[in-house]
Amino acid sequence: MNKINPIYILAFFVLVLILTIIQNYSMQNKIADAAQLVSSIKQNGQQVATLKKHWKNPKQTRQHIDALLNQRPFKSKVFQQERKAGRYIIALHHLDAPLLDRFLGKILNEYVVLKKMTITRVSSTDISVALEIEL
Secondary structure, three states, rough: OOOHHHHHHHHHHHHHHHHHHHHHHHHHHHHHHHHHHHHHHHHHHHOOOOOOOHHOOOOHHHHHHHHHHHHHHHHEEEEEEEEEOOOEEEEEEEEEEEHHHHHHHHHHHOOOEEEEEEEEEEOOOOOOEEEEEEE
């Protein structure tokens, strides 16, 4: 019988130990990447839930629009205000350019979904605007 040199056995175990350490390090990196991906997905999910809460809330949308239309410079300019199923139609007449700019700045900064916006010039100084907002 031939004897196996103990140095070969020791070298084999050292090689197995080195391969195990390399695999362990590789797996730890993969786990850390996966954990980072999971936290990123969770954060994105929370952001989507928050945005959905603000954008798809018909009651809150109506309240914001009504509060905007009841402000002093816009209250007298409202020509039509109609609520239909899933829609809110608003028409304002005889707005001058600074007042239209102010109104559009306020409406576009709200959490509302504009379906349609029509702007027409009534005279050289007056402008009419009609909005259809999704509820």
